[in-house]
Amino acid sequence: MIPGARLILLGRQGAGKGTQCVRLSRHFVVPHISTGDMLRAAVREGTELGAMAKRVMDAGGLVGDEIMVGIVRERLSQSDAVGRGYILDGFPRTVPQAAALDEITAERPLDVVLDLDVPRELVLRRITSRRVCRDCGTNYVASGSEKSPWICDVCGGDVMQRDDDTTEAIAHRLDLYEEQTSPLIEYYERRGRLAVIDGVASPDEVFRRLTAAVEGARRSS
Ligand code: ADP
DSSP states (O other), X not given: OOSOEEEEEEEOTTSSHHHXXXXXXXXXXXXXXXXXXXXXXXXXXXXXHHHXXXXXXXXXXXXXXXXXXXXXXXXXXXXXXXXXXXXXXXOOOSHHHHHHHHHHTSSSOOXXXXXXXXXXXXXXXXXXXXXXXXXXXXXXXXXXXXXXXXXXTTTXXXXXXXXXXXXXXXXXXXXXXXXXXXXXXXXXXXXXXXXXXXXXXOHHHHHHHHHHHHHHHHHHO
């Protein structure tokens, strides 16, 4: 395996993108750039961006394209991303974001856009049992018998349900996904960049499918 890759992982909320991105970033030795994690960090730091993002996120909405493009442009200009590449998680989420990303990556184009495909009914069930460490962002699945909050194995922080994982906010985010993000599947397909991965399988099997798709895309480019 040659280290380094420039990847996007698309897919509905709750498709398992976050966990797979962490594994892919270790496998290809590239930074995992999650715009959701970056916004949650801004919320914790109490910045102006954080205060604005919290209002939008808690309502299940989308932060404006211009702000998101600015954040990602800045992050992709850092030396780790320029040198080795990256895996983008949660960006782009709209066609204008994808168009801006085309321009940002004009000199170093993406290897492949992976669409992790998991049906809506299944992700709804998964998100309801999703828990996340408030301090380090590690994801967990609740069985229902834990006390709340519980202690994170990685950093000792509080593991809780995200403020935006309420039933209403989840439904709204999934609707926004169908309206605003799913057109990206056709956008990248038309450009010959897309690989659709069936995400209904064990995490190990899904990981195998994802890495195989990246290797396949590299061989054919
Ligand atoms: P999800 O579980 O919904 O995939 P993320 O952690 O990716 O959550 O993002 C959480 C929230 O952050 C989103 O619901 C949205 O409000 C905001 N957000 C993250 N990335 C973007 C983006 N690229 N464009 C607009 N809003 C974003």
